[in-house]
Amino acid sequence: MSDLAIQAKDLTRTFGNFTAVDHISFDVKAGEVFGFLGANGAGKTTAIRMLIGLLQPSAGTARVAGFDVSRETEEVKRNIGYMSQRFSLYEDLTPRENIRLYGGIYGLTRAEIRERTSQMLERLGFSSVADTAVRSLPLGWRQKLAFSVALVHRPRIVFLDEPTSGVDPITRRQFWELIYDAASNGTTVLVTTHYMDEAEYCDRISIMVAGRIAAMGTPAALKEEFTVESIDELFVRLARPVEAGKAGTLP
């Protein structure tokens, strides 16, 4: 198989009359950190759900880790890790229990689980809270733990949906360093975020507006192409024509 971790071609998803994802096509190379940007409601979450096998595409195809998302969903799920903003870990379980649960679900042996648990706890500095309910941990810690847990089975690709929302600046950066660390080990990371400044952390990004990909490329190339100082400015430029032109249909 090629060294493309993710391939999407004309991926589409409709809900009744509403088109959430409108024929998007993009590739992500193995080991890349790919930023999937866009406003809330632009279609990012729907797109991710299709890529991880939670939602059937209405049209188009996608291959993740070499498997077709429509027809080989189980293989896709086995080879990826996922962390969403809305839910990451079970709050009334401890970190240790959470790791054991997910390790078991992904078929790790007891020895592997034990080993990775201690590795993870040490790396994050969580040894002292390993047996406290997750609910008592600060938000930033929970997010970092959730990320590690998503990687417990060493998947080749990991999907992160708005992982740093609401988190304090330091923890946010620590989180991105975890992402960098994973990428340096060859893991492909696809992350969605509505923080445009985080776009700069990525190797390549795409910006979704109203279900379509309005721009894609490296942050540097995009800034040059559109002559803007920041990705935030670029986003405003891309989103505004839609808002101004179609008043009455958008909000």
Add this chain to the structure above:
Amino acid sequence: MSAVQVDSISKRFGPTVALDKVSFAVEKGELFGFIGPDGGGKTTLFRILVSLLVPDSGRATVLGLDAVKDYRALRLRVGYMAGRFSLYPDLSVEENLTFFASVFGTTVEREYEQIRPIYVQLEPFRDRRAGALSGGMKQKLALCCALVHRPDILLLDEPTTGVDAVSRREFWDLLGVLKAGGLTTIVSTPYMDEATRCDRIALVHRGQLLGVDTPAGITGAFGRPLVGVRARERYKALLALRKYEHAQSVYPFGDVMHYTDRRLDAPVERITADVKTFLDASGFADATVEVLTPTVEDSFIARTESAA
């Protein structure tokens, strides 16, 4: 007399300390911002100011009224927007507005001038159900409902969270219009870049205020030179730079790394030169080094570190 006077307010929920001896004042006509991430205590503070919660200790005075004892009178004069959408999703835009006007004994028509700058943006959707609006529009509606009874002070808890960048800008433009009209406004937000839109800000982290000043005052107090480093192999350079003997902190900020030096007495030219030399020697010949002006985010990070 200040619009808001808070003296040493503390509040805890079970074992968690939400606010720890917080004190500050807000002057009339100010646009005051509480900047900080989730869980910092902003919502608890707002709820105390609008009399929905009682502090464990300390005193809060809003518009000269005690937030605990004079709560009835206070609630008549405060415009409050709770965090996340707190209007009726199954009622239309117009119905929501009419309801809140009626509850305060007035009508939309009577207060139209007051809310016009915002309402004109909502008017095309007046019959649409509030639940079907986009995030940005919902927040504008909530703002309208908070304003419709002509409050003497506006408290907005995270009005721009989860809203797209365009709507956020528009929202702050609206706040600017309200300020021009003389309305005292207190806003909370997790977005550091919004801090510069405020007259004065307070940085909130884990129940404590890490600083209360104008944005310029906060960044001006950064205390040491800030250096920006760019390199193609970003992560590797980051790790390497952290091992530099004089490195105080190295944080990624997109494609630039923000570096501060341990040496308090070294001039900035010396620092940039040293860092460049170090990076060259470590194999990052393409690295560029320049002096930066600290932002509110840099200040927040620095103060969080020293508070820890």
Add this chain to the structure above:
Amino acid sequence: MTALQGLLRKEFFHIRRDRRTAAVLIALPVVQVLLFGYAIRTDVDDVRLAVVDPAPDSATIELRNRFAAGGVFRTVAVVPRTEDLDRLFESGTAQQAIVFYPGFAEDFGSGVPARLLILTDATEPNTGSLLQSYAQSVVDGYARSLRAAPASPALQRPVSIVAQSRLRFNPTRESKNLFVPGLMAFVLTIISSLMTAISLTREKETGTMEALLVSPLRPWEIIVGKVTPYLAIGFISVAAVLVEALLVFHVPLRGSVPLLLLEGALYILVSLSLGILISARTSSQRIAMMFALLGTMLPNILLSGFIFPLESMPAALRALSYVVPGRWFVAIARGIMLKGIGLEYVWRETLFLAAMATVLLVASIRSFNERLE
């Protein structure tokens, strides 16, 4: 450990750590078994018996003694005329009556079947027929004893006592007649208690309660505003149930309709207050619903006399039923609909309901928190 095992284990953790749900899961079956075990009893005791004996003689007195001696029946009144029974039945003083015809003993002697009338108040669902058969068996026992040991050799003809049974108020023993009053209470409980509790906690859950609290609205205004629609709906529902019962099922409505509606309104107020009290304790719709179901619907089904007769229950449960509002309303509704009685007989129950309504209403307004905690 396999994935499935891990998942199972996790579920046990959740259950164990969620105190409230665990309590319900364990306590509920125990409580239910106790309640059902005691509530469903098929034997009857302490039956209040009235006797109409215009011309007492040795036989009637003997039979009356037998009734009194068995431990099942308790003679509450002895009256000379059948007309006197009306008042006894309507007020509920008597549940059953035996009416002797004059010349009871004489009929034995002449070999004519002695006649006897057994009247039973059949507004209780199960007990009606039970009471009938109990009374019948006492009579039969007496007849058998007479045949077995003749008191005087002059009695040569076989002795027989013919007892006619009649069921008062529900002669055809139609269960629907008995269920409708209970059903009305049930419907009202759902609308008034359950929906009120849910409506108030939904406001809390979505966060809009904050906006209401910070407004000039006073607590009583918020409550009245949120609860009045359900009051109106409850009223309409009761009317609908009544109309349906009357027109489709031909359930009798012998008493005063305005009185029935008034009592209904009282009951609605009580249920509404309970709903408000429940919502004051929690901000979760799910929990409010659970409490409403456990705290209002379940007692109403089990302890109001709706399905399981109160007479059959042990004294402790009967005492408990005094605080179940439904019990009072069902008694009133049955009385009005089937017995046709008026306020002069149900004033006690009405007073009780009114007192409950007042106390609960005041408590619920007080319980409403003007702050978030």
